[in-house]
Amino acid sequence: xxxxxxxxxxxxxxxxxxxxxxxxxxxxxxxxxxxxxxxxxxxxxxxxxxxxxxxxxxxxxxxxxxxxxxxxxxxxx
Numbered sequence: 001x002x003x004x005x006x007x008x009x010x011x012x013x014x015x016x017x018x019x020x021x022x023x024x025x026x027x028x029x030x031x032x033x034x035x036x037x038x039x040x041x042x043x044x045x046x047x048x049x050x051x052x053x054x055x056x057x058x059x060x061x062x063x064x065x066x067x068x069x070x071x072x073x074x075x076x077x
Contacts (some may be wrong), residue, residue: 047074 046065 046072 045061046068
């Protein structure tokens with residue numbers, strides 16, 4: 001007759017609780033400034049690029065964003 005040991009073995013190690021990683025502001029600031037600059041460029045192209053004060057020659061940008069301009073409620077003609 002064989003006897004099996006019923007003694008408990010070592011307890012499994014508990015996994016450490018995960019915590020959110022804090023991102024320092026000095027690392028986030030350049031990305032926030034880049035996103036703001038891109039938003040201003042996009043806002044200019046959609047809202048103000050109409051030909052009279054155009055930075056891009058011709059009407060290609062105006063025609064490309066024409067429907068988006070009306071969708072946002074910006075009149076263009």
